[in-house]
Amino acid sequence: MARFNFTPDDVARTRFxxxxxxxxxxxxxxxxxxxxAAAHGHSRxxxxxxEARRAFPATARPLLDLLRPCPPWPDFLDAFAPDLKEGxxxxxxxxxxxxxxxLSHHWQDRPGRPPTWVxxxxxxxxxxxxLVVRALHDLHHAVVAxxxxxxxxxxxxxxxxxxxxLAAGGPEAMFGTLHPRLRWRDDGxxxxxxxxEYDLHGQGMVLLPSAFxxxxxxxxxxxxxxxxxxLIYAAQPxxxxxHDGLVADPAASDSLAALLGPTRAAVLRxxxxxxxxxxxxxxxxxxxxxxxxxxxVLRDANLIETRREGRAVRHSLTALGRTIxxxxxxxxxxxxxxxx
Amino acid sequence: MVRVNFTPDDVARTRFxxxxxxxxxxxxxxxxxxxxxxxxxLVRxxxxxxEARRAFPATARPLLDLLRPFGPWPDFLDSISPDIEEAxxxxxxxxxxxxxxxLxxAWGERPGRPRTWVxxxxxxxxxxxxLVVRALRDLHDAVVAxxxxxxxxxxxxxxxxxxxxLAAGGHEALFGTLHPRLRWRDDGxxxxxxxxxxxxxxDGMVLIPSAFxxxxxxxxxTDGEHRPSTxxxxxxxxxxxxxxxxxxxxxxGAPAGGDSLAALIGPTRAAVLRxxxxxxxxxxxxxxxxxxxxxxxxxxxVLRDAYLIETRREGRTVQHSLTALGRTIxxxxxxxxxxxxHTGDGFGSL
Numbered sequence: 001m002a003r004f005n006f007t008p009d010d011v012a013r014t015r016f017x018x019x020x021x022x023x024x025x026x027x028x029x030x031x032x033x034x035x036x037a038a039a040h041g042h043s044r045x046x047x048x049x050x051e052a053r054r055a056f057p058a059t060a061r062p063l064l065d066l067l068r069p070c071p072p073w074p075d076f077l078d079a080f081a082p083d084l085k086e087g088x089x090x091x092x093x094x095x096x097x098x099x100x101x102x103l104s105h106h107w108q109d110r111p112g113r114p115p116t117w118v119x120x121x122x123x124x125x126x127x128x129x130x131l132v133v134r135a136l137h138d139l140h141h142a143v144v145a146x147x148x149x150x151x152x153x154x155x156x157x158x159x160x161x162x163x164x165x166l167a168a169g170g171p172e173a174m175f176g177t178l179h180p181r182l183r184w185r186d187d188g189x190x191x192x193x194x195x196x197e198y199d200l201h202g203q204g205m206v207l208l209p210s211a212f213x214x215x216x217x218x219x220x221x222x223x224x225x226x227x228x229x230x231l232i233y234a235a236q237p238x239x240x241x242x243h244d245g246l247v248a249d250p251a252a253s254d255s256l257a258a259l260l261g262p263t264r265a266a267v268l269r270x271x272x273x274x275x276x277x278x279x280x281x282x283x284x285x286x287x288x289x290x291x292x293x294x295x296x297v298l299r300d301a302n303l304i305e306t307r308r309e310g311r312a313v314r315h316s317l318t319a320l321g322r323t324i325x326x327x328x329x330x331x332x333x334x335x336x337x338x339x340x
Numbered sequence: 341m342v343r344v345n346f347t348p349d350d351v352a353r354t355r356f357x358x359x360x361x362x363x364x365x366x367x368x369x370x371x372x373x374x375x376x377x378x379x380x381x382l383v384r385x386x387x388x389x390x391e392a393r394r395a396f397p398a399t400a401r402p403l404l405d406l407l408r409p410f411g412p413w414p415d416f417l418d419s420i421s422p423d424i425e426e427a428x429x430x431x432x433x434x435x436x437x438x439x440x441x442x443l444x445x446a447w448g449e450r451p452g453r454p455r456t457w458v459x460x461x462x463x464x465x466x467x468x469x470x471l472v473v474r475a476l477r478d479l480h481d482a483v484v485a486x487x488x489x490x491x492x493x494x495x496x497x498x499x500x501x502x503x504x505x506l507a508a509g510g511h512e513a514l515f516g517t518l519h520p521r522l523r524w525r526d527d528g529x530x531x532x533x534x535x536x537x538x539x540x541x542x543d544g545m546v547l548i549p550s551a552f553x554x555x556x557x558x559x560x561x562t563d564g565e566h567r568p569s570t571x572x573x574x575x576x577x578x579x580x581x582x583x584x585x586x587x588x589x590x591x592x593g594a595p596a597g598g599d600s601l602a603a604l605i606g607p608t609r610a611a612v613l614r615x616x617x618x619x620x621x622x623x624x625x626x627x628x629x630x631x632x633x634x635x636x637x638x639x640x641x642v643l644r645d646a647y648l649i650e651t652r653r654e655g656r657t658v659q660h661s662l663t664a665l666g667r668t669i670x671x672x673x674x675x676x677x678x679x680x681x682h683t684g685d686g687f688g689s690l
Contacts, residue, residue, distance in 0.1 A: 170354050
């Protein structure tokens with residue numbers, strides 16, 4: 001059994017990731033592809049897996065050497081930035097010593113010698129690093145990006161689903177419902193299935209529901225407390241694995257447009273950045289009168305709020321609006337709204 | 341500085357209350373009335389205060405001796421039960437030793453001797469206890485009950501709006517936004533005030549937004565055996581800019597422009613979503629909303645794709661029900677809540 005020891009500060013800093021992580025989802029999609037290829041007898045295969053196998057780019061083949069069907073995987077692939085470029089930059093910036101120690105650790109219980117390019121990678125060879133970055137980039141574009149809207153919606157629906165449990169029972173109750181292998185006990189989180197004891201260094205734990213991953217919860221820990229420990233688990237936004245609902249046609253799956261109508265959905269999405277009415281109208285491509293009317297409906301529904309700034313007004317998302325759009329609010333959003 | 345120390349288990353068990361506490365709201369309404377009376381120069385008085393003063397029942401006057409404007413207040417009035425009768429039963433069942441300890445604490449450095457009836461109360465006299473229970477019930481019925489729908493809506497709206505902060509930033513971020521003078525620091529919670537240190541004992545803390553309270557957060561730290569430790573704070577109004585208190589006289593269910601949910605997603609789809617407050621099959625849903633089964637099925641699909649409802653197969657039929665997100669949207673946009681008339685007298689001489 002693995003145990004994560006929390007201090008009170010660690011629990012108070014335990015939170016959901018603000019968004020899905022494109023590099024991590026790419027790595028997990030690759031792991032799923034490997035896992036299902038390994039399980040030959042698997043009769044029922046998700047539609048995305050069949051599509052992904054067809055779309056798999058040759059340039060992503062180096063990942064076959066790095067990602068075995070089952071964890072552990074080299075930690076330097078754990079990049080959690082919400083933006084692909086930033087995530088790839090994190091991978092690219094991995095220090096040579098880290099590459100070496102992780103790859104040798106990773107290879108030690110595998111039979112045979114690593115291929116030449118992996119040995120070069122362990123030496124910090126720039127070309128080998130670029131090979132990995134390109135493989136992640138191309139696999140992301142071929143397999144993950146076409147489903148990204150679904151990944152985000154599943155992520156936010158998953159977080160929304162956990163919120164009432166978190167509110168009514170605290171983190172203990174929430175951990176108890178995330179996965180059968182997780183349990184809060186005696187000031188810490190226990191995860192059955194592998195061994196180890198980890199401290200969180202006062203950084204808390206970041207929870208990252210994944211749409212692609214279907215296996216047991218995974219933890220990405222750091223020894224030095226440079227970044228918080230990340231707990232990855234399979235998202236189940238409606239009680240079923242998000243994985244099963246991944247399809248490659250985002251146009252057919254714009255559920256927000258289906259719910260609100262395409263223009264109003266566009267207005268809401270445009271307000272991810274606060275805007276005045278004229279700016280909003282121009283961004284969405286509607287008349288100012290129409291933008292104003294849509295803003296009123298969204299405001300009455302508490303999805304946006306409108307502040308007067310001098311002679312103009314400024315519209316911005318409320319917490320509920322962000323939840324529906326799939327964005328968690330920053331704590332700072334509340335500073336203006338405090339009670340006296 | 342008031343400081344509350346948490347263990348890791350305490351943070352892991354810190355949660356929001358499930359519903360507002362009518363007895364606590366009654367006591368705090370009383371304190372609000374007393375504070376408003378104490379500050380005679382107050383130019384702007386909430387309309388609920390004016391109405392409450394008119395409605396104040398004579399039988400509630402004993403509370404004037406127990407609830408001073410600026411505390412300390414006796415703990416035995418703190419029941420957070422969501423049911424007023426249950427809460428009053430708890431007050432009635434307060435052990436004599438607790439009555440004595442709470443009253444001597446609440447009396448503190450007050451000059452003079454307590455009145456006879458308060459001394460009797462401290463001795464556990466049943467008549468004195470019944471006097472308090474009656475005072476609380478009558479004040480509740482006259483002042484709090486008529487606004488209960490507002491209190492309930494303020495409670496749930498406040499919680500609904502804070503949960504995303506909790507999810508995105510943890511309890512540290514949540515505490516940082518509950519009140520400007522409240523702060524999470526070094527494994528505990530700090531608030532300015534008379535130097536006091538309390539330790540939670542592993543049972544966590546229940547957070548309760550109050551519609552009647554406008555002051556700094558109030559802690560009640562217990563041994564966790566009979567009653568959980570609580571922190572009560574002023575609920576924010578739906579727009580986040582003012583305490584919910586200011587909205588106590590408004591009709592909370594009527595946002596400008598009428599049915600805002602119908603305006604947002606269309607009247608039929610809004611009706612479908614509302615009908616699913618109770619889980620229903622497609623045929624029943626169609627019958628309830630009075631649309632064809634095909635149309636009900638289509639609306640259910642759109643709502644399901646937006647994660648507002650979920651659909652489970654049960655044998656040969658399916659059952660639709662609200663998701664957490666669906667409940668949040670409905671909770672924030674209640675369909676229409678009526679205000680009740682109220683009458684009374686007695687507060688005028690305060």
